[in-house]
Amino acid sequence: MFVNEIDIENKNRVKLIVWILILSGFVATLYGLSYYTFIKQDRISATTSGYYTLGMYLTAILSLTLMLGENKDIFPKRILWWILVFIFIIGILLTFDRIHWIAMTFAILVTGILKERKLLIFYIVISGALLLFYHPLYERLTLVFTEHDFSERGVIWNGAFMLIGKHPIFGFGQNTFREIFPFFEIMRVKGVNNWHNDYLHLYMESGIVGLGAYLFLIIVTFKSAFTSRNKLITQGRIFNRDLISALTLSFTCFLIGGFILDPVTTLLFLFIYSLIALNVKLANKT
Numbered sequence: 001m002f003v004n005e006i007d008i009e010n011k012n013r014v015k016l017i018v019w020i021l022i023l024s025g026f027v028a029t030l031y032g033l034s035y036y037t038f039i040k041q042d043r044i045s046a047t048t049s050g051y052y053t054l055g056m057y058l059t060a061i062l063s064l065t066l067m068l069g070e071n072k073d074i075f076p077k078r079i080l081w082w083i084l085v086f087i088f089i090i091g092i093l094l095t096f097d098r099i100h101w102i103a104m105t106f107a108i109l110v111t112g113i114l115k116e117r118k119l120l121i122f123y124i125v126i127s128g129a130l131l132l133f134y135h136p137l138y139e140r141l142t143l144v145f146t147e148h149d150f151s152e153r154g155v156i157w158n159g160a161f162m163l164i165g166k167h168p169i170f171g172f173g174q175n176t177f178r179e180i181f182p183f184f185e186i187m188r189v190k191g192v193n194n195w196h197n198d199y200l201h202l203y204m205e206s207g208i209v210g211l212g213a214y215l216f217l218i219i220v221t222f223k224s225a226f227t228s229r230n231k232l233i234t235q236g237r238i239f240n241r242d243l244i245s246a247l248t249l250s251f252t253c254f255l256i257g258g259f260i261l262d263p264v265t266t267l268l269f270l271f272i273y274s275l276i277a278l279n280v281k282l283a284n285k286t
Contacts (some may be wrong), residue, residue: 015074032046063250065085066108069115094137171207175205177195221251235283247279
């Protein structure tokens with residue numbers, strides 16, 4: 001649907017789409033921060049779902065924003081880019097979700113190494129100051145070294161390890177977690193309904209066939225994106241070159257942060273993927 005409805009050669013329309021994505025992340029962050037500040041929630045979360053969904057959404061949008069920082073079509077005023085980056089970083093940190101901290105750090109490192117050296121210093125100062133002077137963030141980070149913090153996820157992975165060799169080719173079928181998971185009696189949270197890892201989830205439900213197809217798709221996507229970026233440069237399509245770079249980084253953060261199978265973030269993932277496909281099609285247009 002996305003591929004058929006978007007005219008990738010219409011720069012003004014694509015700019016509008018990108019800004020809608022950025023502003024939606026900005027508004028969601030302000031909403032979460034207001035609730036966190038005034039209603040005293042434990043962490044910021046989305047309006048329609050939890051902190052994990054918001055963390056993935058903001059990480060994807062931050063990645064998109066980072067790589068477009070030098071593009072005057074999107075950010076005619078540099079200060080606007082810095083404000084958005086700052087807000088998104090604060091938002092992701094206050095979701096207290098460490099996998100998205102990792103994805104965010106990866107995105108900032110890539111952007112900093114490739115084109116935004118000042119960003120690395122900015123990120124180190126901001127995140128370092130918050131970790132030093134805001135105890136909940138420091139406490140959340142140090143929990144990674146405790147066995148207690150990983151016990152619940154460890155139970156899930158132990159259950160997967162017990163079953164991993166039983167249906168290796170085609171898996172157990174879709175939405176079978178609650179039917180086959182062997183350790184519900186020792187889980188503290190009884191409402192868990194997935195394997196807490198996209199790759200493990202795909203393998204358990206679809207086997208090597210499903211996981212292999214997904215990994216092949218990832219490889220093809222990266223290859224096509226990098227090849228197309230070079231073609232867009234030679235064609236003089238600077239806006240599309242910057243856009244496909246930003247989209248590819250956002251796509252990569254989805255692969256790190258996971259939750260692609262979530263109803264909300266799946267739509268954003270498909271939208272990002274569709275925009276990559278459209279830019280690849282444009283680069284190969286004769």
